Amino acid sequence: MRHVPAHDAPEAPHGGHACTASEFRAVDFARMTAASDWAPLLADVDAVVNLVGIFRETATQRFDVLHRAAPQALFDACLRQRVRLVVQMSALGADEHALTDFHRSKRAADQHLLGLGIDAVVLQPSLVFGADGTSAQLFCALATLPCLALPGGGRQPVQPVHVDEVAQAIVALLTEWGAAAPWRSGRLALVGPAPMPLAGYLQALRHGLGLRGKAWVLPLPRALARAVMLLAERASGGVLGRDALTMLDQGSMADPSGLERVLGRPPRAVAAFIPQGLRGALRAQALQRWIHPLLRWSLAFVWIVTAAVSLGLYPVADSYALLARAGVPAALQPLALYGAALLDLAFGVLCVLPRRPRWLWLAQIALILGYTVIISVRLPEYWLHPYGPLSKNVPMLAVLWWLHLTEERTWTTSR
16 A cells, blocks of 8 residues: 555654654554444544555555545544544545546545534645655656656646645644634645646656656657557556546646645745765666666577577577587587577566566576586687677676666565
């Protein structure tokens, strides 16, 4: 589930409040669909902040349950338990013009909450930037690309807000709610100081990451963009996709004056999102996000082409002659040729699988080292070949070692 508590929970105690977070209690949000489920958790609770949300449905996480049914049950329980304030994290665009299930499910919960007659604030953020956020990391990676292929040239208006100001707004609502506060129940847009086109946002992030010059923007026709989004939806974990494109086309803008009143100052501009101290680390992380798959697909191309060449594109008789010069007996030459070709093909396919065995890069290193040693001993003249068939192994080994070191490992809290 996608939430923001890592940023706002630590601030609440400093405002004189004790923060009770669901991370410390066994709460399966998908099963909490009745008010009675929530009642035991709300004893002696003054305020509730609901930050639970998903951007893409799975078999076990559904919009209707996580965005509507469970929150409505929570809000009903808050009414019965006389909770003084409920803060609901929604989204800008979750209104009567909503076009996606994400927005419609959020709006259903928002409407239910605001109709209960209790003190409640529905927060509606635009794009939220946080250095450790999935969407922000994706946008930073896009910003580092030399060419930005954007639907409609990236003219869709957005009004990004920094996650710290989202957190500060929540804390301000909790600490200052009451007769003296300059705000009341209703919706509060969490947006930056001014709207900008999506392409401008990416260019601003690019500058914030310390990259020189502007990326070239390539406008994507609408039909092509929707087709591309089908692939992007899988690659980005749902952050990019057809629904995301629909929401972008709707626009994500609002008046920032409400947030200004809550914060007591204007929200920060995109130019101030990335502090100097984080610039290098975020830039390296952003570059790795697309360079890593680029190198994997490049290696896959090399292995698959090598396999195709060995399987017959190169004259088989000449391949046998090379194997004979390398010391392979005639009886074993077919096995050596076609076995190596199939191994190359397997490596190429494994390189592009989303879930790869941990030994993949080390196995390729071992194979290349083995080839290099055999050829160096039996065919040393290849070190002096003008095409560099052996010297090219050196950068291949460097790339493989880098991939081994930087490959993300899956982890689990289960024992």
